[in-house]
Amino acid sequence: MNLNNRTMETRRLRLLLELSRLGSMRAVADAMGTATSTVSQQLTVLAKEMGAALIEPDGRRVRLTPAGRRLAEHAVTILAAVEAARLDLAPEADPNGTLRVAGFATAIRAHLLPLVTELASDHPRLRVLVREHEPAEALHLLAADETDLALTYDYNLAPAETDPTVHVTTLWTAPWGLGIPTHADVPQTADTLEVFACFSAHDWIVNSRNTADETVIRILASMAGFTPRITHQADSLDLVQGMISAQLGVGLLPIGVATFPQVCLIPLTSPRVTLRAYAVAHRGRLTWPPLALVTDLLARRTATTAGDMPALSPRQSAR
Structure with missing residues (x-):
């Protein structure tokens, strides 16, 4: 034949x-x-x-x-x-097979890994393959069908572009502030723009693998009447704090993060700076049991724990 x-x-x-x-x-x-x-x-x-x-x-x-x-x-x-x-x-089938997840460090460490431990017990035939990536990288892998679920984030002042081919599940939001040297003088009643104006002559530290926080800094600096001097890049929050401690510049940090002795974290209240985390998948694929299960568990977990977490940031001290 x-x-x-x-x-x-x-x-x-x-x-x-x-x-x-x-x-x-x-x-x-x-x-x-x-x-x-x-x-x-x-x-x-x-x-x-x-x-x-x-x-x-x-x-x-x-x-x-x-x-x-x-x-x-x-x-x-x-x-x-x-x-x-x-x-x-079938949608009602017990989840099994390999689910590929690409996402930023906090989403993986704080939310996905605890679920992996639970899944190993409750759904032993389901395997989760994890890759750490910033949002643009994770979304590129999703578009290329090299991952099934992308864990991403953006900021309220720098929203991600809408893609009609994907389904987005909101996971959590978290406030961010400005990390500055402890000796810096900032009025206690200063709003966000006044805080930024206090550091118009300073160097600024941004993420080395994602442009979202740089966009936020440039927007707020423009509203405060100056152009920020972006000079340093770091993917680790500890390294950002180390740079601030060494007086190399100032940069955004999540509210609630444990700060170094030489670092002071100033809330940004008006306008606020808020990180928003998402689970992103191709439209039509959420009927696949492994993807549906993990997306639902992430949404449930973040709905019950996000308010209790002191710091939820895309850049972590340990890679």
């Missing part, structure tokens, strides 16, 4: 398998709830697809040829695999 450039429908395989079992097209038609002529036509099409005769006359009946018997043997395995796949992928 030449299978090059040929396709077949599993329905036709089912008809062939029933013919091998029942021995007549009429019996197959009765069992499958169709007409005898339909059975004959579909088996003729199947023979053309396979490039081999599958049935031959046997008196007033028909019987399978050697090629037909061989294909019927394959049909048992093929149809069983198709049924297993259907049951495996």
Whole structure:
């Protein structure tokens, strides 16, 4: 049989398998709830697809040829695999398989990893493959179908672009402030723009792998009447604080983070700076049990724990 450039429908395989079992097209038609002529036509099409005769006359009946018997043997395995796949992928099926997740460090460390521990016990056939990436990187992997779930963030002052091809689940929000040297003089009643204006002559520290916080800094600095001098980049919050301690500059930090002795964290209240975290997946794929389960568990977990967490940031002290 030449299978090059040929396709077949599993329905036709089912008809062939029933013919091998029942021995007549009429019996197959009765069992499958169709007409005898339909059975004959579909088996003729199947023979053309396979490039081999599958049935031959046997008196007033028909019987399978050697090629037909061989294909019927394959049909048992093929149809069983198709049924297993259907049951495996059904929305009500127990989640199993490999779920690929790409996301920023806090989402992984604070929320995903605890779930992985639970899943290992409750759903042992589900494997979670984790990759640490900043939002743009994670979304690129999602678009390339190299990950199933992207954990991302943006800021209220630098919202991410809307992509109609993905489904976005909001996970949590967290306020951010400005990290400054402890000796710096800032009025206690200063609003966000006044705080920024106090550091118009300072160097500024931004994320090395994502531009969102730099966008926020530039927007607020512009509103405060100056252009910030962006000079340093760091992907680690500890390194940002170390730079601030060394008086290399100032930078955004999440409210509640444990600060170094030489660092003071000033809340930004008017306008506020708020980080927003998301779980992002392709539209239409949330019916896949592993993806649906993990997305739902993340949403539930962050809904109950985000308010209790002192600091939720995309950049962590340990990589």
